[in-house]
Amino acid sequence: MPEGDSVWRAAARLHTALAGRELTRWDLRVPRLATTDLTGRTTLEVVPRGKHLLARFEGGLTLHTHLRMDGAWRVFAAGRPWHGGPAHEIRAVLGTADHTAVGYRLPVVELLRTADEGRAVGHLGPDLLGPDWDAARAAANLLAVPERPLGEALLDQRNLAGVGNVYKAELCFLAQVTPWTPVGSLPDPGTTAVRLAEAARRLLSANTGEHGGRNTTGSRRPGQELFVYGRTHRPCLRCGTPVREALQDGRPAYWCPRCQSGPAPQSPPGN
Incomplete structure (x- = not known):
């Protein structure tokens, strides 16, 4: 993707x-x-x-x-x-x-x-891998609509440019909140939003090499490259709880119900 x-x-x-x-x-x-x-x-x-x-x-x-x-x-x-x-x-x-x-x-x-x-x-927010990167501006963009779910805000390219569904899932995991958590409800929203923006830049920058793979965990073990994305029913790499999946704005969202706090829908049967 x-x-x-x-x-x-x-x-x-x-x-x-x-x-x-x-x-x-x-x-x-x-x-x-x-x-x-x-x-x-x-x-x-x-x-x-x-x-x-x-x-x-x-x-x-x-x-x-x-x-x-x-x-x-x-x-x-x-x-x-x-x-x-x-x-x-x-x-x-x-x-x-x-x-x-x-x-x-x-x-x-x-x-x-x-x-x-x-x-x-011209409508795009700060480019995570570009010369115009500005973490403070990206954070302010994310917080502009406090009631908006974090997952949706991260995917909105007007806020910060470059995050897709994989990094959305991984960033929400790293923030220890579900993708449905309103950005205004994040713990210490201003500081957390800046840290999320900086983490997004670090993750994308680390994955620009020609190896072509995508790794957010730092693990080189097969099947452990990502914390939650695509890991439905598989154990969370931190706590062992099965990862869950549900749709958010038409796309699959992944989260660990133990490591990530905040609102979440009931998963469909089998998920």
Whole structure:
């Protein structure tokens, strides 16, 4: 599931393959952009912004893409076979003399002026992995609606950019509260919100390496990489109580009923 760390890695791979090189192939397979052509132009840089990717080209143009749930960018050496899904799932192809970048299942593909990037990403809060990171501002954003459940506030990219469902679950566990706990009910809300924001940055930063795995526990044992996410019915790594699961705003939420205090719904049968 793409979150801020995996988007950061994708941007790094694309930047390495494309930046400073002339485009020899430009193929956007979305109807409104099918006739555009930037071949011959140089890619200036590829940067992440939260869960968004911005590829900037000479001439003041930016290709904005978003991976959402299952989109992916793959980079291949020129002439090598592509893999990442069937051909009908390809939405973008960017090529140089040495590499080809292929975007699969991209739900957002738009070409805009670089000066207008704010239209696509200007609503985002401080980027957990970006130069604009500001823990105090992120904490203030989280606390702006005190009655809002913490899990929903963490996922709102307007508060802080980069947290997805995995990190939401793990951050709530580290804070020892359920995802349904109102942010205004956190113990010492101001201090806790800042610590949560700082913890989010540390976790994402620690998982930007090319190993591709995601680890929040520090354990290298298989199956113990995450505290609660995806561990329904399995023992909590701290207390041994079975982890529970229920939907929150349409997405699965995970928590330990012993380690995490606060409100929680009744789990459906079997969960």
